[in-house]
Amino acid sequence: MSDSARATGYSAWRLIAEELRADITEGRLHAGDRLPTENALAERFGVNRHTARQAIASLAAEGIVESRRGSGTFVTGGSVHIHRIGMRTRLSTSLGDRHSAAGRVLESATEPAPADVAARLGIAPGAPAVRVEALRTVDGEPLALGTRWFDAARLPDIAAALRRTSSVTAALRASGIDDYVRASTVVAARHATTSEAALLGLGPGAIVLVTEALDTLVDGTPLQHQITRFAAQRVRLDIEHPDPAGA
Structure with a gap:
């Protein structure tokens, strides 16, 4: 995550959710693809696991991704x-x-x-x-x-x-x-x-x-x-x- 993004005061989890949403809407992640783990996202964006978890939860609330117990979090097959x-x-x-x-x-x-x-x-x-x-x-x-x-x-x-x-x-x-x-x-x-x-x-x-x-x-x-x-x-x-x- 860029220093300029941090400087805006915008919540870190929102910025992470926004980047993941862009990966999905712009075709870098497709329906059925598995998202990186919370640990991987925390490391990628330089945040703690709770922040990464909050970002994923916000995408799940929109129906963009879904969590499967024991398997991870996957991009849903919603219609575009x-x-x-x-x-x-x-x-x-x-x-x-x-x-x-x-x-x-x-x-x-x-x-x-x-x-x-x-x-x-x-x-x-x-x-x-x-x-x-x-x-x-x-x-x-x-x-x-x-x-x-x-x-x-x-x-x-x-x-x-x-x-x-x-x-x-x-x-x-x-x-x-x-x-x-x-x-x-x-x-x-x-x-x-x-x-x-x-x-x-x-x-x-x-x-x-x-x-x-x-x-x-x-x-x-x-x-x-x-x-x-x-x-x-x-x-x-x-x-x-x-x-x-x-x-």
Whole structure:
């Protein structure tokens, strides 16, 4: 463990858990692989066995690893879903028929649009906008939290449609919009907040992948601005590039 990491005051066990989580999510450890022993981890990171044990326990609480009496601790075989982000980004399409996705609206409100949201939606700052907070699950397991913004003048009833249909595509279709496309996506990563970790079923120190995106009508008219926080240990984002030939 680096001196700079120690200097942050961040708990040693969290740093160890974070490094092990990265080994798993980035493919250096695979499902079924055995983790190093507590003694080996203590030596590797320059800590005592209790600290190493606490790190492993936090990963076990997330379901990333499991301890087998007399055998050690192993990486579990939990699903990692591929979500393809392209011109027509739909989670249900990425998952195919093998998995079941569901959405649930947690909160919604019509409120003055913040300046950055207004700019993205092409409306005046402070103009009414519909904000929808929703949780997305796959096969019953939390995958993503989303914050979506819509122009209230264009889609005043979108929150009710989302509650009724549990699908953005279906809700937009019910509002008279049959097609929409992705105009831009920016991806970042950070630690989950306490509330995000609770809703996504993540342990302390877990990472979320954050996408900030703009969807538009086919003619380029802004439709929705969204910020989505994905549980990094459960998803891979596949950014599709346009065909250079324009096909």
